[in-house]
Amino acid sequence: MSKIRYLLIVAIVLLDQITKFSVRGLMYIGESIPVIEDIFHITYVQNRGAAFSLFSGSGVMLIIIPIAALLLAIWYMEKHKGEHWTLTLSLCLIISGGLGNLIDRVFMGFVTDMFDFRIWPVFNVADIAVCLGAGFLILYTLAFYGKTSEANNI
Numbered sequence: 001m002s003k004i005r006y007l008l009i010v011a012i013v014l015l016d017q018i019t020k021f022s023v024r025g026l027m028y029i030g031e032s033i034p035v036i037e038d039i040f041h042i043t044y045v046q047n048r049g050a051a052f053s054l055f056s057g058s059g060v061m062l063i064i065i066p067i068a069a070l071l072l073a074i075w076y077m078e079k080h081k082g083e084h085w086t087l088t089l090s091l092c093l094i095i096s097g098g099l100g101n102l103i104d105r106v107f108m109g110f111v112t113d114m115f116d117f118r119i120w121p122v123f124n125v126a127d128i129a130v131c132l133g134a135g136f137l138i139l140y141t142l143a144f145y146g147k148t149s150e151a152n153n154i
Helices: 005-025 059-077 085-108 125-144
Strands: 031-037 040-047 111-116
Touching: 005 031, 005 040, 005 085, 005 111, 005 125, 059 085, 085 125, 111 125
Parallel strands: none
Antiparallel strands: 031 040, 040 111
16 A cells, blocks of 8 residues: 555545536536436535634635645655555545545635535545545554554555
8 A cells, every 4th residue: 555655645636636626617506407306416516614614714824734734644644654554545545535625725715625415515536535535544543553564464
């Protein structure tokens, strides 16, 4: 896992940016395309805040704090290369998701969201990566933290 970690980060950021670019180019803000009527839609939303549109209007804070968090996560990933692969995967997912949304904030002033399950706020590929990364980090913490050896690495 340690050999492909940055390739994984780049691939997820590219997937995230391609989906966002496609939505911005093909849809109008607020437009919704049903994939499964009343269950799952592709809906173009511009999120100017953090998760669930919290802290809207706090542009500088929504750029500086994620940059600091990304640098800390990259440092931690590099410092703990020998840990179980779930730690590396979780950090790669969190870093790529954070970077994908940071790119939007810096260059667009908002984050493009599109996946709409009608019972949850609209989200994007970067958000999925961060949530999966958090899940793998919980798994690592509960199952593998402190029990790592070179044999656990892929």
